[in-house]
Amino acid sequence: MTGDIAIEVKGLNSFYGTRQVLYDVSALIPRHEIFVIMGISGSGKTTLFRHLIGLKETPSGCIWIDGEDVGRWGSSEWNNYHKRIGVLFQNGALFNSLTVGENVATPLRVHTGLPGEIIDIMVEMKLHMVGLSGLSGFMPSQLSGGMRKRAGLARALAMDPEFLFVDEPSSGLDPITAAGLDELLLSLKAALGMTVIVVTHELESAFRIADRMMVMDRGRILASGTPDEIRRNDNPRVRQFLERRAEEAGEDVEAYLERLCAVRRR
Numbered sequence: 496m497t498g499d500i501a502i503e504v505k506g507l508n509s510f511y512g513t514r515q516v517l518y519d520v521s522a523l524i525p526r527h528e529i530f531v532i533m534g535i536s537g538s539g540k541t542t543l544f545r546h547l548i549g550l551k552e553t554p555s556g557c558i559w560i561d562g563e564d565v566g567r568w569g570s571s572e573w574n575n576y577h578k579r580i581g582v583l584f585q586n587g588a589l590f591n592s593l594t595v596g597e598n599v600a601t602p603l604r605v606h607t608g609l610p611g612e613i614i615d616i617m618v619e620m621k622l623h624m625v626g627l628s629g630l631s632g633f634m635p636s637q638l639s640g641g642m643r644k645r646a647g648l649a650r651a652l653a654m655d656p657e658f659l660f661v662d663e664p665s666s667g668l669d670p671i672t673a674a675g676l677d678e679l680l681l682s683l684k685a686a687l688g689m690t691v692i693v694v695t696h697e698l699e700s701a702f703r704i705a706d707r708m709m710v711m712d713r714g715r716i717l718a719s720g721t722p723d724e725i726r727r728n729d730n731p732r733v734r735q736f737l738e739r740r741a742e743e744a745g746e747d748v749e750a751y752l753e754r755l756c757a758v759r760r761r
């Protein structure tokens with residue numbers, strides 16, 4: 496692969512207690528692209544995601560971020576990294592007792608010494624970016640599921656991150672709202688040049704946004720490449736993964752795959 500690599504994972508094994516859940520996982524994540532980690536439930540996507548954001552130690556194998564081996568990082572390097580990343584968790588993870596604006600302001604209050612008036616302006620800018628202008632005073636409970644995700648995204652963007660990590664952007668959203676969120680991720684990448692790492696089991700969403708994708712199965716990588724390369728992959732387990740969704744939807748498999756790629760080309 497040519498181009499600038501933001502994150503490299505090599506030979507990562509991961510365990511919960513004595514149970515191994517990731518086996519020899521390797522990946523190259525290019526800068527300024529959207530990299531999608533796909534796979535069915537339990538395949539290890541979230542575990543890999545947790546390693547990449549530093550929520551889980553790496554007992555065996557290596558992760559390099561900007562060419563630095565994170566195994567050598569101490570708490571100050573991790574703190575610096577955490578200021579450079581934004582994370583949107585599956586449920587938005589908003590503080591329900593705070594307004595939307597206070598939620599978005601939280602990282603700025605914790606990590607910067609900026610005066611309140613400047614923080615207020617920045618909060619309004621982030622809400623504007625995600626299409627929630629003027630909703631700063633609302634409580635999370637007053638928002639729809641899609642709006643809560645957007646508010647979570649505004650909070651993830653508060654510190655102008657270089658890396659944006661998104662866990663299951665489509666979960667719990669109707670297809671139209673999910674597509675809107677995907678479009679937002681695409682426009683953020685284009686406008687801000689962020690490196691975006693997305694975990695999802697939603698094929699349609701994955702093919703809509705990915706520059707590169709990786710399919711995981713039972714803790715191992717089945718395939719990785721561009722969406723077109725994944726579509727052409729003839730590994731039976733990859734075919735099964737791609738086609739199962741079609742079968743679930745009761746669609747003709749070839750028509751379904753064609754539709755996925757048409758989504759990608761739009």
Ligand SMILES: Nc1ncnc2c1ncn2[C@@H]1O[C@H](COP(=O)(O)OP(=O)(O)OP(=O)(O)O)[C@@H](O)[C@H]1O
Nearest residue numbers: 511512516534535536537538539540541542543696
């Ligand atoms: N905290 C934990 N303790 C023990 N086992 C865990 C823990 N979290 C995940 N696992 C196990 O690790 C394996 C990988 O889980 P992981 O959550 O990474 O998969 P996933 O592909 O993200 O699944 P999902 O889409 O359901 O979130 C699964 O077998 C899961 O049961």
